[in-house]
Amino acid sequence: xxxxxxxxxxxxxxxxxxxxxxxxxxxxxxxxxxxxxxxxxxxxxxxxxxxxxxxxxxxxxxxxxxxxxxxxxxxxxxxxxxxxxxxxxxxxxxxxxxxxxxxxxxxxxxxxxxxxxxxxxxxxxxxxxxxxxxxxxxxxxxxxxxxxxxxxxxxxxxxxxxxxxxxxxxxxxxxxxxxxxxxxxxxxxxxxxxxxxxxxxxxxxxxxxxxxxxxxxxxxxxxxxxxxxxxxxxxxxxxxxxxxxxxxxxxxxxxxxxxxxxxxxxxxxxxxxxxxxxxxxxxxxxxxxx
Amino acid sequence: xxxxxxxxxxxxxxxxxxxxxxxxxxxxxxxxxxxxxxxxxxxxxxxxxxxxxxxxxxxxxxxxxxxxxxxxxxxxxxxxxxxxxxxxxxxxxxxxxxxxxxxxxxxxxxxxxxxxxxxxxxxxxxxxxxxxxxxxxxxxxxxxxxxxxxxxxxxxxxxxxxxxxxxxxxxxxxxxxxxxxxxxxxxxxxxxxxxxxxxxxxxxxxxxxxxxxxxxxxxxxxxxxxxxxxxxxxxxxxxxxxxxxxxxxxxxxxxxxxxxxxxxxxxxxxxxxxxxxxxx
Numbered sequence: 001x002x003x004x005x006x007x008x009x010x011x012x013x014x015x016x017x018x019x020x021x022x023x024x025x026x027x028x029x030x031x032x033x034x035x036x037x038x039x040x041x042x043x044x045x046x047x048x049x050x051x052x053x054x055x056x057x058x059x060x061x062x063x064x065x066x067x068x069x070x071x072x073x074x075x076x077x078x079x080x081x082x083x084x085x086x087x088x089x090x091x092x093x094x095x096x097x098x099x100x101x102x103x104x105x106x107x108x109x110x111x112x113x114x115x116x117x118x119x120x121x122x123x124x125x126x127x128x129x130x131x132x133x134x135x136x137x138x139x140x141x142x143x144x145x146x147x148x149x150x151x152x153x154x155x156x157x158x159x160x161x162x163x164x165x166x167x168x169x170x171x172x173x174x175x176x177x178x179x180x181x182x183x184x185x186x187x188x189x190x191x192x193x194x195x196x197x198x199x200x201x202x203x204x205x206x207x208x209x210x211x212x213x214x215x216x217x218x219x220x221x222x223x224x225x226x227x228x229x230x231x232x233x234x235x236x237x238x239x240x241x242x243x244x245x246x247x248x249x250x251x252x253x254x255x256x257x258x259x260x261x262x263x264x265x266x267x268x269x270x271x272x273x274x275x276x277x278x279x280x281x282x283x284x285x286x287x288x289x290x
Numbered sequence: 291x292x293x294x295x296x297x298x299x300x301x302x303x304x305x306x307x308x309x310x311x312x313x314x315x316x317x318x319x320x321x322x323x324x325x326x327x328x329x330x331x332x333x334x335x336x337x338x339x340x341x342x343x344x345x346x347x348x349x350x351x352x353x354x355x356x357x358x359x360x361x362x363x364x365x366x367x368x369x370x371x372x373x374x375x376x377x378x379x380x381x382x383x384x385x386x387x388x389x390x391x392x393x394x395x396x397x398x399x400x401x402x403x404x405x406x407x408x409x410x411x412x413x414x415x416x417x418x419x420x421x422x423x424x425x426x427x428x429x430x431x432x433x434x435x436x437x438x439x440x441x442x443x444x445x446x447x448x449x450x451x452x453x454x455x456x457x458x459x460x461x462x463x464x465x466x467x468x469x470x471x472x473x474x475x476x477x478x479x480x481x482x483x484x485x486x487x488x489x490x491x492x493x494x495x496x497x498x499x500x501x502x503x504x505x506x507x508x509x510x511x512x513x514x515x516x517x518x519x520x521x522x523x524x525x526x527x528x529x530x531x532x533x534x535x536x537x538x539x540x541x542x543x544x545x546x547x548x549x550x551x552x553x554x555x556x557x558x559x560x561x562x563x564x565x566x567x568x569x570x
Contacts, residue, residue, distance in 0.1 A: 189365055190395040190453070194409035194460055195385030208399045285399050285440040 073255040081259040091244065095263060098229055098241040101157075102271075105164035106225050110218060113172035120173075121180025121210070122202050134173050142167035143231050160232040160240075167228040168221045175217035176210075183209040212283045219275035226268045230260075304386060304463065307376030308341075314464055314496045315339035315362055319371035322357050327369075331357040333521035334371070339464075344490060344497040346511035348504065348557070350564045354522025355500045355515075359468050362498065363389050375464070385413055388462030392469040394449045396441035396456075403428065403437040405452050409460030427455040430489055447478040451485070458493060467499040471506070480541060483509055487537050504557045509544055516557070519564045526560060528553075 028035050037045070054075045061074040073081070085091035120127040145166050153159040183206055191205045233242025241260050248256035280287055308314075315338070322332040331354040339345050347355035360366045361373050364383040373380045375387065383389075388409070396405050406424040415423075428434050431451035441449055450470055457465060467486075471479040483506055490497060490510075501507050507514050508530065516526040532549025544550060 184393065184395075186391045186393040186395045187397065189363075189383075190389065190391060191408075191412075192365065192383040193363055193385075193387060193389040193466075194412050194456075195383070196412050200412060205397070209397070211399070283399070285401075285442060288440050288443055 070252075071254050073258060077255055078258045078262055081255045082263060085244070085256070085259060089244075094240050094244050095267070097239045098233070098264075099267065101160055101164060101232065101240065102222070102225050102229060105161045106168065106218075106222050108161075109165050109169040109172055109221075113169055113176055114214065117173050117176025117214075118180055118202060118207055118210070120177050121183070122198075122206050127177070131177070134170055138170040138174060140170075142228055146231065146234070155238075163232040164225055164228055167232075168225045171224065172217065172221045175221065176214050179210045179213035179217055180206055182213070212279065212286050215275065215279050215282065219272060219279075222271055222275070223268060226264055226271070229264060303378055304376045307378055308463075310377065312374070312377035313338040314341055314376060315498070316374045316377070317358065317361075317371070318374070320358070320361065320368045320373060321370035322354065322361065322366070323369045330521035332361075332368070333523050335522070335524060336371075337515065337524060337527070339496065339498060340513070341496055342494055343512040344499060344510055346499045346501055346507035346514045347517060348501055348507045348514055349517030349522070349525070350519045350561060351502065353517040353519050353564070355517050356468055357522070358517075359389075359466055359498060359500050362464075363387055363466050385409060385460050386462050387464045387466055388457030388460050389466040389468065390450070390453045390457050390470045392472040394441070394446065394453070394473075396444075396449050396452045398441050401438050401440055402433060402444070402452050405441070406455045406459050409456055413460065423459050423461075424455075427459045430458070430492070431455045431485065445478075447474050447482060450474065450482065454486075454489070458489065458495075463496060465495045465497045467497065467501075469500050469502070472502075479503075479506070484539060484541060486510055487539055491537060491539075504554060504561065508550065508553055508557070509538070509541055514557070516560055525564070528556075 058075050061069065061072050064072045082091070116130070120130055142163060145163055149159040149162050153162065187205060187209050188201055191201050196205065229240070230242040230245060233240040234246055237243030237246050241263055245257050245260035248254075248260070317335055317337050320332050320335045321330065323330050331352075335354075335358065347358060349355050357366070361368055362375075362380070364380045364387065375384075396402075397408065400408065403424050406427060407420045410420045410423060424437070425434070428437055431454055433448060433451055433455065436444065436448065441452065444452065450473075454470070471482050474482065487510065489495075497510075499507070499510055501510075512530055512533075512535075514526075514528045514530065515524050516528065517523065518525045530553070532547060532553060533544070538544040538547075
């Protein structure tokens with residue numbers, strides 16, 4: 001008995017003194033159901049995806065016959081074109097104009113949608129009054145407003161802002177309404193048992209409770225706004241990224257068109273990142289951990 | 291916004307009722323029906339809740355005990371009859387009836403201290419006083435070290451302690467507890483029960499507790515109202531006389547008290563009658 005014991009001890013000499021050996025779980029497969037992904041790993045995979053996308057694009061470019069290659073320029077050519085446009089054609093001003101249109105129209109849309117969604121989420125009768133109309137308006141394609149806006153406002157900046165506004169405002173209202181409706185009933189009720197009146201409940205309970213989700217809805221909807229940009233700037237285009245692209249189309253300058261698409265993509269990603277960073281600053285309670 | 295005169299008149303009306311010997315809560319032939327009468331949660335219930343007592347509402351699931359509490363809170367209204375607080379008919383929720391819910395209701399965007407101060411803020415209590423009272427009640431629920439934490443950083447038991455401190459800080463005459471430990475595990479529930487005893491001893495409140503836990507009801511209550519299954523009626527109104535007016539800071543001290551086992555057995559038998567009634 002004793003000798004067997006001491007034998008075990010000599011064999012596991014190193015571990016006997018300290019902790020038990022680390023347990024090695026089975027290696028996680030790449031496609032593991034509900035597997036785990038570390039921060040670095042996630043970052044690397046993301047970069048890999050982007051590289052793969054541009055790689056496939058580049059391969060397609062080289063597989064295209066030389067005579068047709070101008071219809072599918074390579075990544076380098078498109079990026080170079082953005083650079084050249086900025087240096088030679090005042091492209092920054094177009095970008096600035098587009099960004100201005102997106103943000104102003106979206107800001108005005110939020111100015112209407114947030115209070116309306118909040119009030120509809122808090123007061124059932126208001127919801128019954130307004131929601132069916134909003135629900136219907138959501139199905140109207142924004143592009144179908146183009147002729148109407150041209151008749152009303154002509155080829156003005158206002159017409160473009162109006163189109164971008166119409167493109168997102170109804171969806172925004174519907175999303176924000178949902179965000180407010182998903183505030184737990186008990187939060188409202190506990191405020192009521194504290195003696196809170198209606199104004200307090202709307203502004204100091206329902207709104208802050210729904211705010212993180214509202215910002216998320218805004219982040220998703222501004223992405224939709226970006227997708228309407230080109231349509232908006234087709235309306236008697238003079239400036240903006242969409243205008244640059246439409247002009248290029250007339251001369252079959254595919255590299256400029258693709259430069260425009262890529263620019264919008266990059267600006268979209270930057271917008272998304274801005275919203276995510278804003279969320280971290282505005283709602284620290286959502287991101288604090290023990 | 292809130293009209294301070296209005297609040298003071300309402301409060302003084304309650305004080306007046308209290309001085310005139312009106313009970314904290316009186317239910318007058320209360321019936322509550324749902325879905326046009328196909329569910330009768332409460333059926334012609336009349337009962338008085340006594341001052342500075344802990345009254346437990348207990349019974350099988352769906353017996354209307356939570357419904358009665360929500361009527362008292364003013365979150366719902368009876369179909370027939372009426373509920374009064376110190377002789378005044380209840381016309382909605384009010385700060386004199388603080389409530390703790392089963393679900394976690396701490397406001398996630400406020401830290402623990404701000405949560406506790408929230409009810410006082412609604413009542414326009416000055417900052418100095420708010421801070422003092424928040425500190426006092428956070429100490430009482432053993433959360434002084436967490437006053438600057440956000441609810442997301444707290445365990446379920448701690449969140450419920452925030453809710454209890456918040457309800458107490460608004461200085462209610464009645465504390466309504468709606469299965470406050472329903473979502474907590476057994477050990478945390480036990481700790482919370484003993485903490486509630488501490489609070490009841492020091493704050494002297496009228497407490498109404500909804501629970502489905504027989505042991506919890508006996509441990510915390512001075513009086514148990516046992517509800518029948520639907521349609522909900524009061525099956526028994528039981529004073530915890532065997533406790534001889536004492537409350538026990540340690541739960542195990544109650545278990546050896548003569549009369550405890552009989553009380554527990556009696557309540558289990560009543561519960562069995564109600565549950566079996568449903569099965570047959």
